Amino acid sequence: MTDDIVASVVRQWQTVNPGLDTGPMEIIGRINRCAALLQQAEDAPLRSAGLTRAEFDLLGAVRRTDRELTPGELARETFSSGAAVTKRLRSLQDRALVERRGDARDRRVAHVRLTDEGRALVDRLLPEQLAYERAVLAGLDGDARDELGSRLGELLVQLEGRLGGARR
Amino acid sequence: MTDDIVASVVRQWQTVNPGLDTGPMEIIGRINRCAALLQQAEDAPLRSAGLTRAEFDLLGAVRRTDRELTPGELARETFSSGAAVTKRLRSLQDRALVERRGDARDRRVAHVRLTDEGRALVDRLLPEQLAYERAVLAGLDGDARDELGSRLGELLVQLEGRLGGARR
DNA sequence: TCCAAATGATTTACAGGTGTAATACCTGTT
DNA sequence: AACAGGTATTACACCTGTAAATCATTTGGA
Numbered sequence: 001m002t003d004d005i006v007a008s009v010v011r012q013w014q015t016v017n018p019g020l021d022t023g024p025m026e027i028i029g030r031i032n033r034c035a036a037l038l039q040q041a042e043d044a045p046l047r048s049a050g051l052t053r054a055e056f057d058l059l060g061a062v063r064r065t066d067r068e069l070t071p072g073e074l075a076r077e078t079f080s081s082g083a084a085v086t087k088r089l090r091s092l093q094d095r096a097l098v099e100r101r102g103d104a105r106d107r108r109v110a111h112v113r114l115t116d117e118g119r120a121l122v123d124r125l126l127p128e129q130l131a132y133e134r135a136v137l138a139g140l141d142g143d144a145r146d147e148l149g150s151r152l153g154e155l156l157v158q159l160e161g162r163l164g165g166a167r168r
Numbered sequence: 169m170t171d172d173i174v175a176s177v178v179r180q181w182q183t184v185n186p187g188l189d190t191g192p193m194e195i196i197g198r199i200n201r202c203a204a205l206l207q208q209a210e211d212a213p214l215r216s217a218g219l220t221r222a223e224f225d226l227l228g229a230v231r232r233t234d235r236e237l238t239p240g241e242l243a244r245e246t247f248s249s250g251a252a253v254t255k256r257l258r259s260l261q262d263r264a265l266v267e268r269r270g271d272a273r274d275r276r277v278a279h280v281r282l283t284d285e286g287r288a289l290v291d292r293l294l295p296e297q298l299a300y301e302r303a304v305l306a307g308l309d310g311d312a313r314d315e316l317g318s319r320l321g322e323l324l325v326q327l328e329g330r331l332g333g334a335r336r
Numbered sequence: 337t338c339c340a341a342a343t344g345a346t347t348t349a350c351a352g353g354t355g356t357a358a359t360a361c362c363t364g365t366t
Numbered sequence: 367a368a369c370a371g372g373t374a375t376t377a378c379a380c381c382t383g384t385a386a387a388t389c390a391t392t393t394g395g396a
Contacts, residue, residue, distance in 0.1 A: 004324040012232040020294070024301035027313060028206060030320035035203035036247060037327040038196060052381080064180040072345060079204060081383050086347055088381095108345045108390045126188070133192035139326035140319070145195065148319040151312055152198035156172040158307035159205040220353080239374060249355050254375055256353095276362045276373045 006030045027155075038136075042129055049125055050095075054080065055088050056125065059097065059114065063122045068101065068111035097121060174198045195323075206304075210297055217293055218263075222248060223256055224293065227265065227282065231290045236269065236279035265289060 006029040010022045039053065046056050061077040062069055069077065075085045089112060092098045097118035103109045114122070137145055174197040178190045207221065214224050229245040230237055237245065243253045257280060260266045265286035271277045282290070305313055 002325055004321050004328060006324065007321065009232065012234075016232055016234045017291075021298060021302070023313075024298050024305055026317040027305060027320060028301045030317065030324050031199055031202050031206065034199050034320065034324055034327060037324075038199065041327075041330070054381085064177065064184055066180075066184045070345080071347090082346065083348080083384080084382055106345085106391070110346075123185070130189060130192050133196045134189070136326055136330060137192055137195060137323070140322055144319055144322065145191075147315055148323070149194040149198065151308070151316040151319070152195060152202065153172050153175065154308055154312065155305070155316065156174065156198050156202055156205075157170055158304055159202060159209075160172060162209070162304060222353080240372090250374065251356080251376080252354055274363070274373085278374075 004030070004033075006033055038133075042132065045128055045132075046125065049121065051121075051125075052088075054078065054084070055092060056122075058085070058088055058092070059118055059122045060126065062098065062112060062114050063119060068113045070109050070111060072109075074112065092118070172198070172201075174201055206301075209304075210300065213296055213300075214293065217289065219289075219293075220256075222246065222252070223260060224290075226253070226256055226260070227286055227290045228294065230266070230280060230282050231287060236281045238277050238279060240277075242280065260286070 006025060009029065010025050013020055013022050013025075043053055046053055051059075057078045058074055061074060065077075071082060071085050071089060074089075075082045078085070089098060089100065093100060096115055098112050099115055101111045101113070103111060140148070174193060177197065178193050181188055181190050181193070211221055214221055219227075225246045226242055229242060233245075239250060239253050239257060242257075243250045246253070257266060257268065261268060264283055266280050267283055269279045269281070271279060308316070
């Protein structure tokens with residue numbers, strides 16, 4: 001049983017400040033650290049396809065909802081600012097991965113959909129990502145995986161409730 | 169038992185692409201989502217203290233190791249580029265939170281330490297952060313917390329092994 | 337009905353942080 | 367004395383968010 005980074009960080013804090021209740025770090029520190037490592041690992045294949053993670057998330061959001069989305073909806077769906085979505089859409093449109101269509105009724109809004117190429121790109125990249133993730137998770141046995149997923153789900157519900165988790 | 173965001177995203181993918189093995193999303197999607205929500209929540213108190221999260225991480229690294237660190241060590245410790253560390257150090261030094269000292273032997277390297285103010289700031293902010301985290305985690309019972317921490321530790325070891333987790 | 341104000345969606349302007357790559361400097365070795 | 371390798375900084379380009387601007391729609395009286 002080897003130690004992970006967080007365990008050694010916690011030990012350091014305990015040495016330097018023994019009164020500190022470092023309990024939360026064991027969970028939240030690990031979550032942050034896992035997320036950072038995963039992003040680093042998964043960004044490489046995306047970059048080699050010419051995409052940012054944020055761009056991939058945007059394309060994925062359109063793909064999985066299976067209908068046209070407005071920029072505003074995309075901003076909410078991908079948890080980024082409207083301005084960032086605008087810039088990403090321009091770039092993706094220049095590369096013919098998405099198309100914009102104006103709304104007939106309300107000329108303020110636009111509708112975004114994937115081009116065939118955009119859709120094909122997502123459908124090629126997503127299985128790669130999932131395969132990598134599966135490989136990482138193979139180090140845990142099945143019960144541990146199920147447990148982990150459930151517990152994370154409980155925590156995520158807590159977090160969503162505590163922060164304006166307004167959601168459809 | 170309510171649904172979290174990831175559950176609904178997974179459902180969307182299953183509807184649109186039933187052949188997809190979305191299993192890994194249940195864990196890794198949740199980790200990413202939790203990390204994003206936590207960072208958003210914890211950045212606010214930091215900003216009101218005039219600090220970036222990255223700056224706080226840097227100060228924390230110096231505080232917990234309890235000795236002077238070089239910029240290079242800080243870059244490795246905080247998982248960011250050397251250039252970013254340089255800029256952060258300048259800014260923190262301008263605010264008198266850290267001090268630089270040149271090495272007598274090897275004049276390439278510098279040694280960074282906290283000023284009294286820097287140390288006081290970390291010691292004021294860290295308990296706040298931990299208290300917030302404790303409040304979030306209070307929604308899970310003790311066994312669930314222990315389980316979650318252990319499982320995340322196992323996963324993190326996997327990830328560190330798979331990526332050059334060179335670590336003391 | 338008509339118009340002014342309020343509301344709303346999106347885009348543009350600007351400032352700040354980050355990483356890569358190029359640069360400056362230092363050390364130890366041959 | 368030159369060079370190979372390591373450390374820190376600077377230059378540049380890019381991405382992001384906040385805030386302001388633009389344009390369209392809806393609303394609430396007169």
